[in-house]
Amino acid sequence: MTDIRHTLREQSRNAFANAEPRLGPTVPAAVRRWKLRLLTVCGIYPTIVLLGLATNPVLEDLYLPVRLAVLVPAAAAAMVWQINPRLQRHFGAWLTR
Numbered sequence: 001m002t003d004i005r006h007t008l009r010e011q012s013r014n015a016f017a018n019a020e021p022r023l024g025p026t027v028p029a030a031v032r033r034w035k036l037r038l039l040t041v042c043g044i045y046p047t048i049v050l051l052g053l054a055t056n057p058v059l060e061d062l063y064l065p066v067r068l069a070v071l072v073p074a075a076a077a078a079m080v081w082q083i084n085p086r087l088q089r090h091f092g093a094w095l096t097r
Contacts, residue, residue: 030096035094035095039087047075047078
């Protein structure tokens with residue numbers, strides 16, 4: 001019985017030793033935070049200005065906090081799902097330099 005266990009252990013050790021190394025997921029390069037902040041500011045400013053201009057005729061009678069309660073979620077959604085991915089794809093090499 002111990003010979004079988006010993007043989008199985010040796011076989012499993014040899015299998016792991018001779019196995020090809022697995023390629024795991026690549027670790028992305030570190031993004032410079034100041035560059036990401038600058039890119040976000042460059043994306044959010046025109047987004048807020050354009051949303052403000054587009055919704056001004058409809059929301060002009062509302063108080064500023066109410067207007068911002070409409071604009072900020074719309075701008076955040078646009079940044080998260082549309083603008084930031086495109087900016088990061090376009091400026092990806094620059095972000096990690």
